[in-house]
Amino acid sequence: MPKRKKIKKVRKTKKVKKIKFKGSTISSAKSVLNKNSVPGPDEKPEIKKIKKQPTEKRIYNLKDFVVYPKHGVGKITAIEKAKIGDIDIQFYKILVEKEKLTLTVPINQQAKLRPISSINQINKCVSILKTKPKIKRTMWSRRAQEYDQKINSGKIYELAEVVKDLNKNTDIIADQSYSERQLFEKAYERLKSEFEAVLKTSPEEVQKKMDKALGRTNISESTE
Numbered sequence: 001m002p003k004r005k006k007i008k009k010v011r012k013t014k015k016v017k018k019i020k021f022k023g024s025t026i027s028s029a030k031s032v033l034n035k036n037s038v039p040g041p042d043e044k045p046e047i048k049k050i051k052k053q054p055t056e057k058r059i060y061n062l063k064d065f066v067v068y069p070k071h072g073v074g075k076i077t078a079i080e081k082a083k084i085g086d087i088d089i090q091f092y093k094i095l096v097e098k099e100k101l102t103l104t105v106p107i108n109q110q111a112k113l114r115p116i117s118s119i120n121q122i123n124k125c126v127s128i129l130k131t132k133p134k135i136k137r138t139m140w141s142r143r144a145q146e147y148d149q150k151i152n153s154g155k156i157y158e159l160a161e162v163v164k165d166l167n168k169n170t171d172i173i174a175d176q177s178y179s180e181r182q183l184f185e186k187a188y189e190r191l192k193s194e195f196e197a198v199l200k201t202s203p204e205e206v207q208k209k210m211d212k213a214l215g216r217t218n219i220s221e222s223t224e
Contacts, residue, residue: 058110060092065116065197068103069154071096073116073193079107098193116197117156125160125191129213133165144179151187156194162187167214 060066064076074094081090092110094103105113117125136143147166150158166184168176176184188210195206210216 058115059107060110060113060115066092066094066113067116067154067156067194068094068096068105069112070152071099071101071103072190073098073197074103077102098189112154114154116194119198121156122195122198125156125195126209126213128157128160129164129167129210131164133167134161140177140179144183147183147187151183151190156191159187159191159194163191163210164214167216 060076062076062079065073066076067073074096076092077095078093079090080093081088083089089106090108091104091106092113094105095101096103147162150162153159163184166176166180166187168184192203192206192210195210196203199206199209
């Protein structure tokens with residue numbers, strides 16, 4: 001007798017019924033879906049701490065001395081207002097006498113300005129000037145760049161360090177290169193002008209004080 005062929009039974013897949021939500025059922029369905037993502041009434045949401053930007057609350061008055069890093073000590077000669085478009089802007093007029101320069105600095109952008117140093121900071125600068133200069137073996141071009149950055153940083157201690165490191169205890173031009181002398185004089189004058197503003201003494205008295213700390217007393221005496 002011929003063999004019967006086995007017939008494979010194909011199972012029918014069950015159809016998945018699509019549930020349609022209408023009206024209020026949609027919102028209830030969404031609440032079920034978002035149950036895990038939305039914190040419950042007893043759960044506190046995670047709050048990330050945001051760093052506050054520094055606010056510029058300091059207000060300078062007329063005739064106050066301030067320091068602008070790239071130009072040194074200046075005096076506020078006027079506080080004026082101007083209208084640019086629909087915006088009212090208030091700004092300081094700052095006279096940098098050493099450079100015969102007048103700066104215009106908006107009050108809400110005065111981050112670079114700083115008040116002149118205190119007597120204690122000036123005394124610390126004098127102590128820095130009395131210490132031995134640091135001799136570095138790196139190339140002069142790199143050192144010159146570092147010195148220039150310190151001079152324009154607006155930080156009085158870094159300014160004092162440049163004066164101390166570039167001081168040669170001599171007034172002979174041959175003992176210093178042109179660029180060394182230029183940087184020394186720039187830093188020296190910046191520091192001297194701040195000493196004058198803080199100590200409220202004459203330029204001659206300030207020079208004597210600085211030269212004494214630097215061991216340049218003989219130089220200052222010979223120039224008188």
